[in-house]
Structures are given as structure tokens and as C-alpha cells.
Amino acid sequence: MKDYADKMTPQQARQFRDDVLNIVGQIPPGRVTTYGIIAAWAGWPSHSRMVGRTLRYTPGAEQLPCHRVVNMAGRTAPGWSQQRPLLQAEGVSFKPSGHVDMQQHLWQPGEVK
DNA sequence: AGTTTGACTGGAG
């Protein structure tokens, strides 16, 4: 008896991808959110890595504000040096450590503007 | 069908 959700069915994977892209598109300028939060909101709490995979390999993600997605530590994506400047241009402040000041800019889906 | 690979996370050193 399967008591845990099986691996995503193709449709669930499709749904997950759509939800992720939809959520990312809603992040307000000057705010950031994390992979884990997005995954949880999409219904798959432990799929943070999948969120990253989606943003990196899905064509069309470039038109979304995916630069507003950082990890829990407030660190920007590896191999993408442009992310920090993009955020700073929107007013996102970085700590001396090079991390985003999450306490000040973290945004969560559904949050009232 | 088994192994490796990450735009992750949380904890340890």
C-alpha cells in the first residue's frame, strides 16, 4: 500500500512547473523568495532543487524575475554573477557577507501587498 | 536499471 506520494506523474510535473513559473512571476520588485518556499507553495515541500532545475532549464524563464529567487541563506545562484547587480538595481540590500538581507526583503506567495 | 548530478536545506566543524 503506497502511503507516500509516488514520484511525480508527468502531469504533476507539468503542474509543478507551471505553478513555479507562475509564482516567480508574482514576486514584487525589490523583494526575494526562496526555492523551498516556492516548492512548498506549489504543493511539493521537499522539491526545492526541482525549482532551481526548472528556472535553469526551462526556456522562457528568462522573461520572469527569476533573479528574485535566492536560497535560504540569501545567497545568489552559483554561476550567475549578474543576479546580484539586478537585485541591487531594484533596491535590494546585501549584507557585507554578500548575502541578501532576507529579514528585510523576503517575500512569500499570498502576502498582502 | 544503476549511477551521477545539481540555481536546495540544515546542521556540523
Added chain:
DNA sequence: CCTCCAGCCAAAC
């Protein structure tokens, strides 16, 4: 603050 490690899980090899 840094790196390393274990757990994580779909996708790519």
C-alpha cells in the same frame, strides 16, 4: 563567514 556532509529527489547519463 567559510567548507564539508548527509538527506533530498527528478532528470540526465
